[in-house]
Amino acid sequence: MAWMPKAITLGLALMQAAPGSAQVWRSDQGDxxxxNPVLFADYPDPDIIRVGRDFYFVSTTFVDSPGIVILHSRDLVxxxxxxxxxxxxxxxxKYDLRDGGDYRHGFYAASIRHHDGVFYIAVTPVGQKTRIYRARSITGPWTYTVLDRAAFDPALFIDDDGKGYIITSVGTDGTTTLLTLNADYTAVTASKVVYYNKGAEGSHVVKRNGWYYLFNAIPNTLSMTISRSRSLTGPWETRPxxxxxxxxxxxxxxxxDLPDGxxxxxVMYDAGPIGRMTNISPVHWVxxxxxxxxxxxxGxxxxxxxxxxxxQPFAEPATSDDFNAPRLGLQWQWNHNPDDSRWSLTERPGFLRLRPTGADNVWLARNTLTQKGQGPAGRGVVRLDISGIGEGDVCGFGTFGKISAQLSVLGLPGNRRALTMRVTDATVDGPRTQVREAAIPIAGTRLWLRTDMDFVGHVGRVGYSLDGQRWQDVGGTFPLVYDWRTGTFQGQKFALSCFNPRPGAGRLDVDSFTxxxxxxxDR
Known part of the structure; x- marks a missing residue:
């Protein structure tokens, strides 16, 4: 059967995947x-500012590329x-996925501020020195300068007089250091230890009514402390x-602060395999x-x-995609930097084309395209053209994280194809892959793949269809797991991947994701 127009096929896929609303979670109740949570997904290490009527939320992205995501809201919901x-x-x-990549590192715990028409972001990539990014518009372009040291979880603060500071503390200790910046925030001019708060990290500084407030996470107790002082140099008093x-x-x-005063x-909280989510709360003063x-x-x-x-009207981050735009949507991020020669949105307009990269498992495969799993439970469906799959190619759809379960098309000799289901576990000794289903023969060039993630039951499953209506599960259920020590330090994600130990001229064409x-x- 010939390919139908994109608008029609995407509409059919949406109806088949969900007869009603496509919203997985809606924080705004309409009344x-x-x-809570305002975003039922992995948006860790939040920092939020207000500029006029607009709120901006920056969050950790580790080794996802592009990095350091910013969200916008008019009501915090x-x-x-x-x-x-x-x-x-x-x-x-290692950001190019060399030598096993740089999992659990990368760009995290950024802080955002705005002063005199310029947005500033302080971030310390793991193993590097602190950067100060700046832009006149929230959408960039962003440029950065590098300081002469690494400030862990840097809390950027710009005082009423325009003077800039960074407060930093490391959870393995808790010594709090105040760094004074020069006039254009490009260099450190002074450093002073101003406080000790055992186990403190993840600092944020806010000023109100002449008081400086220092907020810190205490990881070993999964709690927050609030400190206050009349001066950034202290003395500080602290409360749980x-x-x-x-x-x-x-x-x-x-x-x-809100526009009305x-x-x-x-606040971030750990929520199991979906990752670390953000709650918002009224605050009153005593x-x-x-x-x-x-x-x-x-309390x-x-x-x-x-x-x-x-x-304010209902809004949510983009998810579904028909790949008709000339650029990838902001909901998509690559696992580490992509090899730009191995993917395209223009070779076949209306499709995302993935060409296999050299690897024998998804953990080490470049050009794995991901987006966040959505809770409490979500179903992702991709519509594929598999006519270009070559011998040895393993190209498909599934989950990515501590447990990466992929239902993939395997290219066989003689232009034959089969489905294989593999579960890769990221362990301290490296990725270990279990083949759940070795080779289910399939005919034709059209294929739908489905990935379910149930963050209530902490289980996932995958399946396929040859017509988008009749489905067959493959490989049984698998666990959804969060592990900051051996996984990605992130919640489980949906992922499109395409690899081959000896990549050739093969290709996977992705028509849509819903x-x-x-x-x-459905569970």
């Missing part, structure tokens, strides 16, 4: 309230992707705050101390509360 700061990771050859461990809301974040808190929650229920992030700002809720009857 003036919201539910409805968010859309705005940009990535780093078009291509630089400063380390919310915690992930005691289920009061999270352990790394800070507060942001109120305040809201944002004796000039910020307290999470409401006056009626203080905890509410599950549901009034929206900070009324009247994401929909995984309902109870």
């Amino acid at each position: 003036g309230t919201y539910r 409805n968010w859309q992707l705005a940009t990535h700061v780093v078009p291509r990771l630089d400063g380390n050859p 705050s919310i915690s992930t461990r005691d289920r009061t809301g999270g352990h790394q974040g800070a507060i942001v 109120g305040w809201f808190g944002f 004796d000039d101390w910020p307290v999470w929650g409401t006056a009626d229920a203080p 905890r992030v509410p599950e549901r509360a009034r929206k900070p700002i009324d009247g 994401l929909a809720p995984l309902t109870g009857t």
Whole structure:
């Protein structure tokens, strides 16, 4: 059967994947309230600022490329992707997935500030010195300068007089150091130890009514502390705050002011295989101390509360894609830097073309294209043209993370093809791959692949269809796992991959990706 027009085929795929709404999670309840988390996905190490009516949220991306994601909102509840700061990771050859790559490292715990018409971001790529990025527009272009040292989890702060500072502390110790920056924030002019807070890291600094507030995560207790002082050099007094461990809301974040003078808190919490998500919470003040929650229920992030700002329309980060645009959507990131000679959106307009890269498993394969899994449970479906799959190619769709389960098309001699299902576990000794299904013969050139991720039951499964309607599961269920020691330090993601130990002229053409809720009857 010939390929139908893209608009028709994408619409059919959406209807087949989900007869109703394509939203996996909606924080905005439509009645003036919201539910936490505001984004049911892996957006760790949040920092949020307000510029006029606009809120900007920066989050960790590790070795995903492009790096350092920024989201935009008008109400702290409805968010859309705005940009990535780093078009291509630089400063380390491992970012090109050499020598096993640089998993769990890369770009994380950035802080964002705005002053005198310029956005600034401080970030310390692991193993490198601290960078200060700057741009007049949130969408860039961004340029950066490098400081003379590495400030762990750098908290950039610009005071009322325009003077710039970075506060930094490392969780293995807790010594807090204040770095003073020069007039254009390109160099450190002074360094002073100003406090000791055992185990503190993930610093943020906010000023209100003449008080400086220092927010820190305490990883060994999964809690947050709040310190305050009349001076950045101290003396500081500290109080405990919310915690992930005691289920009061999270352990790394800070507060942001609203246009009407109120305040809201944002905080990260660990949520299992989906990763680390962000909650927001009303904040009220008691004796000039910020307290999470409401006056009626203080000391905890509410599950549901009034929206900070009324009247804004529903919005969410992009997910589904028909690959008709000349550039990849902001929802997509490569695992490490891609080999740009092995993928294209223009060779066959309307399709993403992936050519196999040299590897024998997905953990070591370049050009694995990912986007975040969505909770509480989501189903991703891709429509493929597999006519170009060559001998030895392993090209398909599945999950990527600590456990990477891929249902792939395997190219066989004689222009034959079969389906193979492989589960790769990232271990301390390197990736270990188990073949669940070796070779299911398939005919034809059209194929639909399906990946389900249930973050309530912590299980996934994959399947295929030859017509987009009748489905066959393959390989059984597999666990969804989060492990910062051997995995990616991220939640499980959807992933398109294409590799071959001896890559040739083969190709995989991806027509569309759709994401929909995984309902109870589908599990």
